[in-house]
Amino acid sequence: MPPLTGPKSGDALFASVDRVNAELFTLTYGAMVRQLLTDLEEVEEVNKQLDQMYCFATIPPPTVDTLKYHRISVLVCGGRRGRLRVEGGNGEGVVLSGRGGCCQVEGDRGHGGGGSVLAGSEGCGVEAGDGVKAGGGVEAGERKVGYNIGTRLVDEFLAKSNVSRCVDFKETADVIAKLGFKMFLGVTATVTNWDAEGTSCSFVLEDNPLVDFVELPDICQGLQYCNVLSGVIRGALEMVSMKTEVTWVRDMLRGDDAYEMRVKLTKQVPEEYPYKDDD
Amino acid sequence: MVREVAESCVDGVVMEMVAAYCGRFYAAKPELAARRIDAIGFQVGHQLTERYTMERPRFSDHLEAIKFICKDFWSELFKKQIDNLKTNHRGTFVLQDNRFRWLTRVSIDPSVESLDATEKDSTTLGDSAAQTTSMLLYFPCGIIRGALTNLGISCSVTADMSNLPACSFVVRIKT
Numbered sequence: 001m002p003p004l005t006g007p008k009s010g011d012a013l014f015a016s017v018d019r020v021n022a023e024l025f026t027l028t029y030g031a032m033v034r035q036l037l038t039d040l041e042e043v044e045e046v047n048k049q050l051d052q053m054y055c056f057a058t059i060p061p062p063t064v065d066t067l068k069y070h071r072i073s074v075l076v077c078g079g080r081r082g083r084l085r086v087e088g089g090n091g092e093g094v095v096l097s098g099r100g101g102c103c104q105v106e107g108d109r110g111h112g113g114g115g116s117v118l119a120g121s122e123g124c125g126v127e128a129g130d131g132v133k134a135g136g137g138v139e140a141g142e143r144k145v146g147y148n149i150g151t152r153l154v155d156e157f158l159a160k161s162n163v164s165r166c167v168d169f170k171e172t173a174d175v176i177a178k179l180g181f182k183m184f185l186g187v188t189a190t191v192t193n194w195d196a197e198g199t200s201c202s203f204v205l206e207d208n209p210l211v212d213f214v215e216l217p218d219i220c221q222g223l224q225y226c227n228v229l230s231g232v233i234r235g236a237l238e239m240v241s242m243k244t245e246v247t248w249v250r251d252m253l254r255g256d257d258a259y260e261m262r263v264k265l266t267k268q269v270p271e272e273y274p275y276k277d278d279d
Numbered sequence: 280m281v282r283e284v285a286e287s288c289v290d291g292v293v294m295e296m297v298a299a300y301c302g303r304f305y306a307a308k309p310e311l312a313a314r315r316i317d318a319i320g321f322q323v324g325h326q327l328t329e330r331y332t333m334e335r336p337r338f339s340d341h342l343e344a345i346k347f348i349c350k351d352f353w354s355e356l357f358k359k360q361i362d363n364l365k366t367n368h369r370g371t372f373v374l375q376d377n378r379f380r381w382l383t384r385v386s387i388d389p390s391v392e393s394l395d396a397t398e399k400d401s402t403t404l405g406d407s408a409a410q411t412t413s414m415l416l417y418f419p420c421g422i423i424r425g426a427l428t429n430l431g432i433s434c435s436v437t438a439d440m441s442n443l444p445a446c447s448f449v450v451r452i453k454t
Contacts, residue, residue: 017286017287018286019284019286020283020285020286020289020358021281021283021356022281022283022284023281023327024289024327024355025284025288025289025292027322027323027326027327028289028292028293028296028319029292030322031319031322031323031326032292032319034319035315035322039304039315049299145292145295145299148295148298149291149292153288153291183285184284184285184288185285185288186282186283186284186285209282212282228292
């Protein structure tokens with residue numbers, strides 16, 4: 001008999017959460033992806049929105065002294081083109097708007113002014129004027145669909161599942177595959193292909209409710225439809241102090257036989273306490 | 280047995296979708312964001328109705344279709360029926376849900392403000408929370424509109440959230 005205070009099994013966990021018809025979930029996600037494709041036009045940009053994204057950069061005209069950052073990421077809306085003027089500190093930066101190419105900013109990297117802009121994806125420009133906002137540094141203010149969802153789901157998971165702290169990444173991966181996926185999606189994943197150091201593994205999903213009824217048309221072949229899942233894993237793990245990179249290896253929508261995500265632990269950040277002990 | 284997922288997944292996707300369209304893509308143009316959110320809802324409602332009415336005969340009149348939305352359709356989505364249905368018998372229906380599920384779970388994070396929020400004082404925080412909620416409600420309005428359109432009823436749907444957590448959806452049939 002398992003102890004009463006021990007962690008719940010996957011099935012028990014799933015039974016304990018509020019559940020909804022999976023169709024609502026699948027269709028909502030699908031409709032959102034479809035709308036994103038219409039609005040953003042570039043498949044790569046949609047992939048990024050689902051998983052990770054650049055900060056949205058706007059510059060309130062005419063002065064930009066809020067731009068005290070060295071790096072500004074720029075969200076590009078597909079198909080647009082324009083000029084982005086960067087001022088501040090003791091330098092000015094000017095965007096070279098390439099013809100359908102990447103945009104760049106040249107600036108004086110003096111005392112906090114100007115800065116370089118990370119190029120957007122190929123084929124996009126930068127919307128000028130009120131469409132472009134100044135963002136924070138790359139870390140601050142990043143907003144991503146999958147990542148955001150993950151940061152919230154992990155709280156719910158830890159609250160409901162009663163798992164104790166995982167000893168190492170291997171245990172973490174097992175918990176995600178058996179309990180995490182089960183609790184939210186109702187399916188379990190298997191963990192395979194561990195590398196020698198135990199920092200990199202694959203999650204394999206044979207059954208994925210996200211893709212019920214989904215077929216990718218030819219024009220969307222570059223689309224990572226399930227990118228939200230990789231974002232969720234990344235977001236969730238970052239909340240428990242693990243920075244990871246997640247890439248897709250196999251995708252059933254592209255003809256493979258299963259869904260496989262490769263998760264690589266890049267950094268384990270020790271938890272920081274907000275107060276110093278000797279205060 | 281109908282396949283299920285955790286409700287947090289749906290909440291997560293819906294909240295993120297609203298945040299993305301209101302906060303990231305059309306921050307300065309809420310009407311465009313609203314239209315997109317409504318369009319996403321429309322597609323969902325359209326597809327769900329198709330699945331849920333596959334085995335049923337056509338509805339004989341508008342009232343029957345609206346009652347389907349209030350009972351069977353709402354139950355599939357929110358595990359409860361619409362609590363109150365009113366009509367003026369002239370093409371307007373008010374569907375009232377006394378505890379609309381998505382509103383009870385919405386968390387509005389006041390720290391998610393745009394960067395140039397320095398001139399805003401704290402009294403506008405409430406407005407922005409209300410604005411996010413009203414944006415969120417475009418989604419179920421779209422769902423209802425999509426569902427009714429698939430049943431052959433052209434209409435407009437708006438939400439009234441003056442009495443939270445109750446929410447009323449006003450359906451105006453176009454003749």
